[in-house]
Amino acid sequence: MMARDASDLAHRLGRQAEAVCREYLSSGRREGRYWMVGDVRNTPGRSMFVRLIGPESGKGAAGKWTDAATGEHGDLLDVIRESCGLVDFRDVADEARRFLSLPNSEPQPTRDSGRKAPAPTGSPLAAKRLFSMAQPIAGTLAESYLRKRGITVLHGAGSLRFHPRCYYRPDEHSPTETWPAMIASVTDLADRITGAHRTWLSLDGGDKAPIDTPRRAMGDLLGHAxxxxxxxxxxxxxxxxxxxxxxxxxxxxxxxxxxxxxxxxxxxxxxxxxxxxxxxxxxxxxxxxxxxxxxxxxxxxxxxxxxxxxxxxxxxxxxxxxxxxxxxxxxxxxxxxxxxxxxxxxxx
Incomplete structure (x- = not known):
């Protein structure tokens, strides 16, 4: 049966909680009834735990997670959103359906899971959320990519971040993909984020990703930088x-x-x-x-x-x-x- 809403998708993901974690939280590992990892963005560590076994809904449900270091919590749709760098709910739902081998549809997000409402596609809010999902570039494929380009001076580059699985769709009719990406914040003169720029990278960081448009910007760009x-x-x-x-x-x-x-x-x-x-x-x-x-x-x-x-x-x-x-x-x-x-x- 085709999934029709976020609750149904979350339940379906919960039934395959360990497989979801192995796919999207690959920096962690199973320990007993839990998957342990650093955070929802797939950072190595042990502060976040995902329940692998439990009822389909309610307290202790499979797929629910908590980050003991930050107090963050959510379900496996949140894991997909954060680990892939997605900000539009439609994209998160499509990625979940891809994992579950379900056909696409147009579900509406529910508001009872504690998640933020999706930001309008391409909006400054979507750009701000995307940048917040990424990590500093030090030691990442983004740094490797820049050094490959001869760029070795990276101090004061806080406007650049890295996401290991940033969502990419060639066009509205094509399947979704995820690639590593360098994320740059576009700001106004008051240092408010108005947009974001993505440079998708090859899996080894040696070049841009082999896709049609490896660079794309989003948000309010005119006058800003x-x-x-x-x-x-x-x-x-x-x-x-x-x-x-x-x-x-x-x-x-x-x-x-x-x-x-x-x-x-x-x-x-x-x-x-x-x-x-x-x-x-x-x-x-x-x-x-x-x-x-x-x-x-x-x-x-x-x-x-x-x-x-x-x-x-x-x-x-x-x-x-x-x-x-x-x-x-x-x-x-x-x-x-x-x-x-x-x-x-x-x-x-």
Whole structure:
């Protein structure tokens, strides 16, 4: 029989509680009547326990879990949501049906399980929840991916996180998939999360995932950005996260923002204290257009605009092709003299 609501799905999952845990909480292990793991996001540890044996509903039901460290509790739908990084209930339900080998339908979420109501797909709230589900990138496949791209300076990168099983659907007619992903928070000038950007990764972290669109953004993006450092009088602004992180390898103390596209770069909002803007240009027609628009806007606001141009397509390509020493020398020639001493890290 096709599942029609969240309660039915949770009951069905509870009947296969151990199999669900082995699939979505693989960092844990069975101990007696429980599955022990670090938390609902599949972190190694022992503070969270899932009941593997018990009645279908009520106190002590199979599939119910509690995290003794945080007081969090829920059912196996919550496990799927958190461990996969899903924020839309439809996606959680579809993933549960995939696991249970059930056909898809359009169930409505119930409100008696203690779970949050699903956020609208693609909304700022959905972005905020997705970012909160992810973990710091240190020691993860996201860090491996960035280092593979030549990016070794990752201090002050709190806007980046990692999710080991982030939900991916090519289109509304295709089956769901899960891939590791680097998650970036998009914030406004007051540091409120308005969106999120996902870069799905290969299973070994060596490259982007072999999917049609390995990068996608969600939420309210216009005017906002992925931020590194706290902006004052000087910032650098560019399109891509990896472009900006490459520049931070030689200018680690300069606040920077990644707007995620040329159109959004042209529309970034300026902090009230900004006096000099470095425009990190990509070498393509869209990058030229963003550069021209930003120069005009900055000049109108009384902000000095200086363009930083790569030798090749972007600064990550320069870093990987020529190395950090050549990148440092090229950037130094384009900086305002006072910013060389203030921001540029010389070779050791």
């Amino acid at each position: 992925v931020r590194f450092g706290v902006a004052h009088d000087v910032i650098a602004a560019g399109e891509g996260i990896e472009t900006i992180l490459s520049l931070r390898c030689v200018l680690p103390h300069m606040p920077m923002v990644a707007a995620l596209s040329a159109a959004h770069l042209a529309a970034i909002l300026f902090p009230a204290t900004l006096r000099r803007l470095y425009i990190v240009r990509d070498d393509d027609p869209a990058g030229d257009g963003a550069r021209d628009n930003l120069i005009e806007r900055a000049n109108a606001a009384g902000i000095e605009a200086i363009v930083l141009s790569p030798v090749l397509g972007d600064f990550n390509e320069d870093l990987r092709t020529f190395g950090i020493g050549t990148l440092r020398a090229a950037v130094r020639q384009q900086l305002a003299p006072e910013d060389v001493a203030r921001f540029l890290v010389l070779a050791a």
